[in-house]
Amino acid sequence: MKINNMNKNKLSPAQREEFLSILKNRFEKNMHRHKGLEWNKVQAKLEANPGKLWSLSEMEDTGGEPDVVELDKNTGEYIFYDCSAESPKGRRSLCYDHEALESRKEHKPKNSAMQMSTEMGIQLLTEDEYRQLQKTGKYDTKTSSWIITPAEIRELGGALFCDLRYNHVFTYHNGAESYYAARGFRGSLRI
Incomplete structure (x- = not known):
C-alpha cells in the first residue's frame, strides 16, 4: 500500500x-x-x-x-x-543521525535513520527491543538495522546496529557516518 x-x-x-x-x-x-x-x-x-x-x-x-x-x-x-523479514527497503542506505550526515564531505546518503524516524513520528528500536522482536520470528538474516546508540558511544563517533546470524542476535558498531545498501532501521510506535 x-x-x-x-x-x-x-x-x-x-x-x-x-x-x-x-x-x-x-x-x-x-x-x-x-x-x-x-x-x-x-x-x-x-x-x-x-x-x-x-x-x-x-x-x-x-x-x-x-x-x-x-x-x-x-x-x-x-x-x-x-516486522518485515529484512530491514525495511525504504529505509536503507542511511547514516545514523543528522550530525553524521553533515560530516560526510561527499557521497552523502539521502537522509539519516534518526532524522527519518523523527519525520515519520516513530522511534528507532533499542538493543533490548531489537532482541525482544527477535523472539517473535527471524528478522535481518540478510540485512542489519541501526539501533539507538548510547550517548557515550555516539560522542566518540560510533553507532550501533544489529542483525541475526547463526540463530544469534549480534550487536556491532560502525562509524555513524557509514551507510550500506543492506542496513536500514526498524522503528517502534506506542499507541
Missing part, C-alpha cells in the same frame, strides 16, 4: 479503512506476536489516534510491515514494531 498524503500526518477515510484492513489481516496471521490481545481493542486505539495511524502508514509505505508486539500493562499502550 502506498499512501500519497495530500494532508500531512492524516489519512483520508478511504486510506484509513484500507490500511486498518491491512493491519487487521497482519494481526490475525501473526497471533504468535501478540498472544492474548484482541484486534477490536487495538483498532479502537488506532481510530482514536489518527496521527499515530499516519505514522504506522509511513512504516508500511517504507516496507516495515508494522504489527503489534506487546501491550504495556503499565500505560495501556499497544506497541508496534516493524
Whole structure:
C-alpha cells in the first residue's frame, strides 16, 4: 500500500479503512506476536489516534510491515514494531543521525535513520527491543538495522546496529557516518 498524503500526518477515510484492513489481516496471521490481545481493542486505539495511524502508514509505505508486539500493562499502550523479514527497503542506505550526515564531505546518503524516524513520528528500536522482536520470528538474516546508540558511544563517533546470524542476535558498531545498501532501521510506535 502506498499512501500519497495530500494532508500531512492524516489519512483520508478511504486510506484509513484500507490500511486498518491491512493491519487487521497482519494481526490475525501473526497471533504468535501478540498472544492474548484482541484486534477490536487495538483498532479502537488506532481510530482514536489518527496521527499515530499516519505514522504506522509511513512504516508500511517504507516496507516495515508494522504489527503489534506487546501491550504495556503499565500505560495501556499497544506497541508496534516493524516486522518485515529484512530491514525495511525504504529505509536503507542511511547514516545514523543528522550530525553524521553533515560530516560526510561527499557521497552523502539521502537522509539519516534518526532524522527519518523523527519525520515519520516513530522511534528507532533499542538493543533490548531489537532482541525482544527477535523472539517473535527471524528478522535481518540478510540485512542489519541501526539501533539507538548510547550517548557515550555516539560522542566518540560510533553507532550501533544489529542483525541475526547463526540463530544469534549480534550487536556491532560502525562509524555513524557509514551507510550500506543492506542496513536500514526498524522503528517502534506506542499507541
